[in-house]
Amino acid sequence: MPAAEDVFTRRLHPGEWPFLQAHFERLDPASRRLRFGNAVTSAFIERYARNSFDADAVVLGLFVGGVVRGVAELRFISADRGEAEIAFSIERQCQGFGYGTRLFARMRDAARNRGVHRLWLTCLSENRRILAIAKKFGAKVTLLGNEATAEISGQHPGRGSLSREWVEETRAQIFEMIDQRQRRIERIFDPFDSVGDRATGTQARQ
Numbered sequence: 622m623p624a625a626e627d628v629f630t631r632r633l634h635p636g637e638w639p640f641l642q643a644h645f646e647r648l649d650p651a652s653r654r655l656r657f658g659n660a661v662t663s664a665f666i667e668r669y670a671r672n673s674f675d676a677d678a679v680v681l682g683l684f685v686g687g688v689v690r691g692v693a694e695l696r697f698i699s700a701d702r703g704e705a706e707i708a709f710s711i712e713r714q715c716q717g718f719g720y721g722t723r724l725f726a727r728m729r730d731a732a733r734n735r736g737v738h739r740l741w742l743t744c745l746s747e748n749r750r751i752l753a754i755a756k757k758f759g760a761k762v763t764l765l766g767n768e769a770t771a772e773i774s775g776q777h778p779g780r781g782s783l784s785r786e787w788v789e790e791t792r793a794q795i796f797e798m799i800d801q802r803q804r805r806i807e808r809i810f811d812p813f814d815s816v817g818d819r820a821t822g823t824q825a826r827q
């Protein structure tokens with residue numbers, strides 16, 4: 622499990638659709654099927670990622686070691702924006718560490734803070750993991766054939782949800798700034814490292 626300081630969640634912006642595409646491409650076949658309900662092609666994933674950032678969407682990325690390893694999506698489904706549908710995906714090597722639960726909590730706060738009072742999640746009924754998470758957040762689960770629907774109602778914004786979202790977004794910005802500075806410093810010192818490496822016969826950093 623990565624160090625806690627290497628993990629943060631922040632909102633993804635429209636220009637970052639390639640992060641979403643790359644994340645979905647890295648999902649193993651079983652996780653992709655659980656996320657989309659069936660097997661999907663790379664062409665579908667590219668189209669889906671490009672179209673995920675319209676005005677009716679909130680997309681959160683879970684960054685682990687600087688890479689988007691998890692995504693939570695919200696789409697408004699009612700004209701008054703009081704109801705929305707949510708979906709989640711975590712890459713296989715990061716599953717089972719509590720990140721899905723963390724993204725769920727983050728998305729619930731984001732939804733509350735945008736005036737959503739009812740959340741819906743649809744998945745395959747075999748998907749015990751996401752249903753277990755949804756139940757932790759008070760979802761009412763209905764199973765119908767191979768499909769399951771989880772409904773979370775009675776959502777209201779509060780000081781807690783507003784401040785949690787603010788703290789997470791600010792924390793993410795600070796971590797990204799530190800990370801970018803670190804990479805800039807590494808780039809500056811890289812030529813010297815290579816010279817040093819040549820002198821000592823060690824392999825240059827990639």
Ligand SMILES: CC(C)(COP(=O)(O)OP(=O)(O)OC[C@H]1O[C@@H](n2cnc3c(N)ncnc32)[C@H](O)[C@@H]1OP(=O)(O)O)[C@@H](O)C(=O)NCCC(=O)NCCS
Binds near residue numbers: 653707711712721
């Ligand atoms: C579903 C998904 C988002 C969950 O994320 P995650 O990081 O693996 O989940 P977490 O580690 O936060 O929590 C998993 C919970 O499910 C529980 N769980 C796991 N397998 C279970 C099972 N077979 N039956 C019941 N509960 C189960 C765990 O005990 C855990 O709950 P706990 O924290 O109370 O112990 C992730 O596994 C994923 O991306 N899967 C593929 C795509 C997908 O299914 N998306 C959801 C459809 S929208």
